[in-house]
Amino acid sequence: MFRVTRRYQFAASHRLHAHGLSDEENRRLYGKCNNPFGHGHNYVLEVSARGPADANTGSAVDPRRLDELVAREVLQPFEHRNLNCDVEAFRDLTPTSENLAVEICRRLKRSWPSMFPGEWPKLEKVRIAETARNIFEMDAHEIP
């Protein structure tokens, strides 16, 4: 079994603000991430898929198919966007990188069979770095 990982980047802005909390609580909880006009990151996304190497191609995952899927589901809708305003899932949900990892995982898992209709490869995990120091990893099995 192999795990094949591909790395992507996109730039987007967000603001951390929980609707259920007061302005003061939001400021205390999120600090500068709560600044009202938001701020941005160069996100680095790693997508890992697992599978056996195909006998004819010697490949477990076709990186070009993975690129096409990630571009369609994540890079095109998120690139140079304001996550709070431009991405439906974050209208009511705070776009922390935890929630972003869940959303990306959900999008990829939902459309995975359209690009990889066979038993293998399977989506294994997504890993998103908000900055070089803050990294969030999500196992695809955790998404129903």
Next chain:
Amino acid sequence: MLITRKVEFSASHVCRNPRLSDEENQRVFGLAANPNGHGHNYLLEVSLEGEPDPVTGMVFDLKEMKDVLNREVVEPFDHRFLNHEVPPFDRVIPTPENIARDIWRRIEPHFAGRGHRLHSVRLYETPDLYVDYFGGQPCSA
């Protein structure tokens, strides 16, 4: 506990299956099927799993690990055209998956000892594409 050592090598390869037509190879492998080949700076990360030895405090001697990786991987692979110069890639397509598996086969016996074992081989073909191999499944294609 895992300990990891990195080494690098630069090599050229071409990904084609001789049983497929030129057009099929182009469709499956894209630019990687260009007949004269192309190259990468490969980065290899090898991880051993084990417990620190009670006497030395080490899972494995990192110097010895470096010597094994240089002897078994870097020396045969570095600045070579894998398909033409490094068996089994005259008959096995040198995808990163197959290279990772061949590296596992080359180094695994050197790390099979008391209290430690080879855990994984991670091979970066570029900074944006890497493969992890954990053993199992024999060579194909």
